[in-house]
Amino acid sequence: MAGRLDEARRHTLKLVEPLTHEQLNRVYDPILSPLIWDLGHIANFEELWLVQRIGGREPLRGDLGELYDAIEQPRKIRGELPILRADEVRPYMDGVRERTLEVLREIELDPEDPLLADGFVYEMLLAHEYQHNETMLQLLQMVESYEPVEVDGAPAAEQVSDGPEMVRVEGGAHEIGAGPKGFAYDNERPRHRVDVATFLIDRTPVTNEAYISFIEETGAEPPMYWERDGEGGWVRTAMGRTEEVDPRLPVIHVSWEEADAFARWAGKRLPTEPEWEVAAAGANRDRANLDELSFGCAPAGAYADGCTSCGAVQMLGDVWEWTSSDFTAYPGFAAFPYPEYSEVFFGDTYKVLRGGAWATRRDVIRTSFRNWDLPIRRQIFSGIRCAGDDV
Numbered sequence: 001m002a003g004r005l006d007e008a009r010r011h012t013l014k015l016v017e018p019l020t021h022e023q024l025n026r027v028y029d030p031i032l033s034p035l036i037w038d039l040g041h042i043a044n045f046e047e048l049w050l051v052q053r054i055g056g057r058e059p060l061r062g063d064l065g066e067l068y069d070a071i072e073q074p075r076k077i078r079g080e081l082p083i084l085r086a087d088e089v090r091p092y093m094d095g096v097r098e099r100t101l102e103v104l105r106e107i108e109l110d111p112e113d114p115l116l117a118d119g120f121v122y123e124m125l126l127a128h129e130y131q132h133n134e135t136m137l138q139l140l141q142m143v144e145s146y147e148p149v150e151v152d153g154a155p156a157a158e159q160v161s162d163g164p165e166m167v168r169v170e171g172g173a174h175e176i177g178a179g180p181k182g183f184a185y186d187n188e189r190p191r192h193r194v195d196v197a198t199f200l201i202d203r204t205p206v207t208n209e210a211y212i213s214f215i216e217e218t219g220a221e222p223p224m225y226w227e228r229d230g231e232g233g234w235v236r237t238a239m240g241r242t243e244e245v246d247p248r249l250p251v252i253h254v255s256w257e258e259a260d261a262f263a264r265w266a267g268k269r270l271p272t273e274p275e276w277e278v279a280a281a282g283a284n285r286d287r288a289n290l291d292e293l294s295f296g297c298a299p300a301g302a303y304a305d306g307c308t309s310c311g312a313v314q315m316l317g318d319v320w321e322w323t324s325s326d327f328t329a330y331p332g333f334a335a336f337p338y339p340e341y342s343e344v345f346f347g348d349t350y351k352v353l354r355g356g357a358w359a360t361r362r363d364v365i366r367t368s369f370r371n372w373d374l375p376i377r378r379q380i381f382s383g384i385r386c387a388g389d390d391v
């Protein structure tokens, strides 16, 4: 566990290593925290759950908890809070980690304590840091002249496979959600039966090429970060670099509203959440563009050797896929370990996304993992895979 915590931290620090103090402190967009807030918050969450709650110790600085409370402090005001700044945040992160490791050495993983059984609280801590890496990467898209410390070029070179546009998924009674064993979030439980009619699902994510046809024909807005190149084509600017839009790549940074409009234009629809999870059965996260360091998508149709049982590719990795479903509780849901992770978001305000993106750490994604966001959001790494009825 100490090794995994260390690996997660090294990854986080790798992402921010090229940044100046000014870039760390800067508010690039009111819907995203300054990166310096994320760093302090990651350590504060660890202190709260591990050092205080499990280890029974006093916090290093009692006043920090309130500043790093994600519910109390909305993103748009985080830049103005008296949070730890660049030269204070690293000593705090290191100080918390030292005490976490002390607690780790002392503690027995009591199987009767739900926070400790199977190391739940440690897995939660890792998942939390991994997930913050992804929100940090959302912001890094907006940082001019950002030069990653390390880039993995392998996904871009993956072979594109041939196959039908859509594949068929057999209907009937299926089980979705996470079983009782192993780490999962409360919103993925309990595993339960769903009945789905036979349906079709796109074999690959929707490409930039298809999305360009849609915007040219309907006058819809281009995805976030796109601009006209002056000659009738499209360029995309991220991390300060402008490149021609590659028609072979999955479209990314589109809102739910845009995804839904695209699907209708294509004579299709978005999959429901149960349909998505049924279609994703058999997906292999080791053959997927995940783990942050590719800094972009693999071409649509890549990773055909890691396809799901129905023959769909890239259901994990590359782009989060919007579903038609609202983020709601599964039957028999119980909030654990705190209602602010998911329960407070249930309702008809948020739409569910599935499958993870290139910016998602491999260890956090699974076919039952549920992500959610507002239907207008597109700073997230969101794309489209359409479904259709079997006629």
Ligand SMILES: [Fe+2]
Residues within 6 Å of the ligand: 041, 045, 070, 128, 132
């Ligand atoms: Fe958080």
